[in-house]
Amino acid sequence: MTDFARHREAAERQRRATEEAAGWYLDQQEGLDESQQQAFTAWLRESPLHVTEYLAMAHLHGDLGAASAMDPLSEKQLCELAAGDTSVVPLNVPRVPEPAPTLTPRRRRMAWLAQAVAAVVVAAIGGAAWMASPPPPWESYASEGNAVRSATLPDGTAVQMDRDSIVAVSMCPTQRRIDVLRGGALFDVAHDPARPLRVRLGANELQDIGTVFDAHYADDGGRVTVISGKVKVWQRDQARWSADATTTDRSPLTELTAGQEATMHVDGSLDLVDRHADLASSTHWLPADIHFERASVANVARRFNAYSSHPLLIEDAGIGATLISGRFHARDMDSFVAYLLTLPDVQVIRGPDDVRIVRAPMAHTQAVRKNS
Numbered sequence: 001m002t003d004f005a006r007h008r009e010a011a012e013r014q015r016r017a018t019e020e021a022a023g024w025y026l027d028q029q030e031g032l033d034e035s036q037q038q039a040f041t042a043w044l045r046e047s048p049l050h051v052t053e054y055l056a057m058a059h060l061h062g063d064l065g066a067a068s069a070m071d072p073l074s075e076k077q078l079c080e081l082a083a084g085d086t087s088v089v090p091l092n093v094p095r096v097p098e099p100a101p102t103l104t105p106r107r108r109r110m111a112w113l114a115q116a117v118a119a120v121v122v123a124a125i126g127g128a129a130w131m132a133s134p135p136p137p138w139e140s141y142a143s144e145g146n147a148v149r150s151a152t153l154p155d156g157t158a159v160q161m162d163r164d165s166i167v168a169v170s171m172c173p174t175q176r177r178i179d180v181l182r183g184g185a186l187f188d189v190a191h192d193p194a195r196p197l198r199v200r201l202g203a204n205e206l207q208d209i210g211t212v213f214d215a216h217y218a219d220d221g222g223r224v225t226v227i228s229g230k231v232k233v234w235q236r237d238q239a240r241w242s243a244d245a246t247t248t249d250r251s252p253l254t255e256l257t258a259g260q261e262a263t264m265h266v267d268g269s270l271d272l273v274d275r276h277a278d279l280a281s282s283t284h285w286l287p288a289d290i291h292f293e294r295a296s297v298a299n300v301a302r303r304f305n306a307y308s309s310h311p312l313l314i315e316d317a318g319i320g321a322t323l324i325s326g327r328f329h330a331r332d333m334d335s336f337v338a339y340l341l342t343l344p345d346v347q348v349i350r351g352p353d354d355v356r357i358v359r360a361p362m363a364h365t366q367a368v369r370k371n372s
Contacts, residue, residue, distance in 0.1 A: 014049065015138045015168060019181050021053035022140040022166045029144065057140060138168045143183070148287055156190035157197070158302050162216065162285045184216030186227075186283065188302050203268030204253075205234045212305050213256075214283055221271065225261040225282040228311045232256075235268035258309040258353075279309060280331065291327045296320060297340065301357070304333050312337070316359040319346060 024040055032040060044050050143149035143161040151159045154171050161167065165183025170176075176192070179200045189197050189211050199206040201215050201222040211229030216222065224231060232252040253270045254262050261277035264270055283306065290303050298320035301312045307330050314320040322343060328336050333355070340346050340357055347360035 014053075015170075015179070017047070017049045017053045018138040018140050018168050019166070019179070021050065021057045022142050022168070022181065024054060025057040026142055026145075026164070026166070053140075057142070138170045138179075140166060140168050140181075142166045148285065153190075155192060155195070158188040158190075158299075159185050160286060160306060161185040180215055180217045180222075182217065184214065184223075186212070186214045186286065186306050188212045188305060189229075200236070202264070202266065203236055204264050205236050207232045207234070207252075212311070219266070221264045221266045221268075223261065223263045223282075224256065225277055225279065226256040226258055227279060227283075227306060228258045228309055230255060230257050233262055233264070233270075235264075235270075279307075283307065286330065288330055289327055290330045293325045294323045295325070297322045297324060297343075297357075300324065300336070304328075304330070304336055307331050308333050310354055312355045312357065314357045316357065319343065319357055319359065 020043065024043065027036065028040075044054065141149070141151050141159065141161065143163055143165045145164040148163060149161045149165075151161070153159060153169055155176055157176075159167070162184045165185055166181040167185055168179040168181055170178075174195065176195050176197045177200070178187070178197065180202075187197075187199070189208055196207055199215055201224065202217050204222050204224075206213070206215060206224055208229060208231045211231055212227040213229070213231050214223075214225040214227065216224075224233060232255050234250065234252050253264075254273050256262055256273070259275075259277055259279065261274045261282060262270065263272050286306060290300065292300050292303075298314045301314050301320075305311045310333075312333060319340075324339075324343075326339065328339075337348055337355060337357075341348060345360045347358050349356040349358060
């Protein structure tokens with residue numbers, strides 16, 4: 001096997017493990033019956049990579065209690081599992097003595113967690129030893145079944161996840177990739193022309209440079225709604241990511257601009273393009289209010305942009321960094337703009353496609369203060 005093929009295979013294996021770990025984590029929150037718990041234990045035993053990804057998911061949510069679901073695997077079984085994996089290398093670490101019989105269940109669980117972490121760290125070191133150029137890792141984000149979740153990706157992209165949703169994210173110096181595994185999310189994409197963002201939505205691929213759009217995936221296909229900017233939609237030849245699965249040599253199914261929406265069949269073929277989409281209906285799952293405490297004007301503006309096809313652009317860095325607190329109706333951007341006008345030296349320029357917030361010239365500032 002060539003280095004390139006090994007690199008590609010390892011990247012795909014980790015993506016699958018990340019997806020499965022995210023699914024198991026959410027299932028654990030809802031509770032597993034006996035047969036499901038047995039299936040989960042069997043999945044853990046398949047590979048140290050599964051243990052790694054599940055622990056990473058628990059850490060992502062700050063949920064050490066999730067490790068209790070892994071109790072069916074003993075330290076001896078973990079060691080046997082690690083010994084049989086070619087990506088694990090032995091380290092000369094003194095063996096930790098067995099805990100005393102009086103150890104409480106909680107402390108015994110924490111001791112097990114420390115041993116598990118050590119095992120997966122060794123696995124990661126071993127993987128780096130045989131792969132000269134390890135693939136960028138996938139990081140999963142999941143929302144609970146009864147709450148919308150907000151997150152900021154490493155590149156600055158802001159994500160609002162619909163309830164009961166999972167996305168996997170991979171960032172590297174040359175590309176940015178997101179896989180919508182379940183449900184959907186609204187993306188306010190950080191501008192980075194050197195690394196266009198690619199989003200896999202079932203059998204489709206989306207691409208943009210700096211856009212706000214909503215992408216949802218279901219059993220019968222996908223839907224993408226563009227709030228602002230542009231998004232291209234392709235039908236993928238392959239169901240999963242791979243290094244040689246490109247779409248740049250083919251024409252997109254459609255190119256959407258602000259206020260437009262496309263729905264796709266489960267095979268990725270185009271179903272319908274709505275050139276005058278009802279944005280309020282497509283984003284009805286978003287919170288009705290925007291509440292913030294000591295948040296920057298720039299970040300609050302990005303949250304409002306999730307609801308309007310006329311983006312609010314904060315062009316002055318000083319104004320953008322100003323910290324504010326308040327609560328506004330999410331679809332009432334005018335009230336927020338009126339609030340910004342109460343800040344020192346702020347001027348609003350309304351254009352046909354956007355609303356710009358700039359630093360007011362000195363003469364304008366003096367005139368406003370004189371008339372106030």
